Amino acid sequence: MTTNIDIRSNRSQIFVFIMHVFVLTLCLAMVFIGFGHQVIRSEVDSANQELREIRSPDILFVPTPQEVVDKMLELAEVTKDDLIYDLGCGDGRIVVTAAKKYGCRGVGYDIDPERVIESMENVKENNVQKLVRIEQKDIFTLDLRDASVISLYLLSSLNVKLIPQLEKLKPGTLIVSHDFDMQGIVTTDKTIKVPSDDNPTHTVYLWITPLKKNDMGN
Numbered sequence: 001m002t003t004n005i006d007i008r009s010n011r012s013q014i015f016v017f018i019m020h021v022f023v024l025t026l027c028l029a030m031v032f033i034g035f036g037h038q039v040i041r042s043e044v045d046s047a048n049q050e051l052r053e054i055r056s057p058d059i060l061f062v063p064t065p066q067e068v069v070d071k072m073l074e075l076a077e078v079t080k081d082d083l084i085y086d087l088g089c090g091d092g093r094i095v096v097t098a099a100k101k102y103g104c105r106g107v108g109y110d111i112d113p114e115r116v117i118e119s120m121e122n123v124k125e126n127n128v129q130k131l132v133r134i135e136q137k138d139i140f141t142l143d144l145r146d147a148s149v150i151s152l153y154l155l156s157s158l159n160v161k162l163i164p165q166l167e168k169l170k171p172g173t174l175i176v177s178h179d180f181d182m183q184g185i186v187t188t189d190k191t192i193k194v195p196s197d198d199n200p201t202h203t204v205y206l207w208i209t210p211l212k213k214n215d216m217g218n
């Protein structure tokens, strides 16, 4: 005859068993995730043994908050037919987001080998290798003419230094810049403010080629 005590003890055994299975599954999942990251890092590292310091970056890495990235891509009206270049791509978040959200192609350029490796890992982790490429380059040496969208988070002085390259872009190319304008060039009236957790107002500037010079650009 089954007593109340037996039923209770059976239930607690089942509970203990389920807890063991749960903890074991959790441990296995953590091991696999850690292993996955390790595999990605070693693949990326071996693919990039050639990476070395070209020269110091003109500005250090500060990531654009994700909500600002989203607004930059919206302002640039990115579609799947675009090719976006992020000049100084940091951890690759702008080109990765563009590929994931809009299915467009992108190239992230950074001079810092650490950033290039980080971006490549980001591309792999988000499985957008078919759409996104990362290259270690000094942005001031690039031919930008294939791009239909350019994203920037540099400094105003660096944006100005890019003008000779930006002037060669195809007509109708959109340029978005987080927080920094481009002295001497007229912005469109689509400049927006984006609040984020870290800062109440990020500004995003938009230009469309051909660039129009203002009085300070003459």
Ligand SMILES: C[S@@+](CC[C@H](N)C(=O)[O-])C[C@H]1O[C@@H](n2cnc3c(N)ncnc32)[C@H](O)[C@@H]1O
Pocket (backbone or CB within 6 Å): 056, 057, 058, 059, 060, 061, 062, 063, 064, 086, 087, 088, 089, 090, 091, 092, 093, 094, 109, 110, 111, 112, 115, 137, 138, 139, 140, 152, 153, 154, 178
């Ligand atoms: C402020 S971070 C912006 C990162 C990313 N675009 C974002 O918005 O999250 C600027 C990046 O530009 C890179 N950088 C600085 N000078 C560069 C140069 N001359 N050529 C290529 N990348 C450069 C830095 O290594 C850094 O990752």
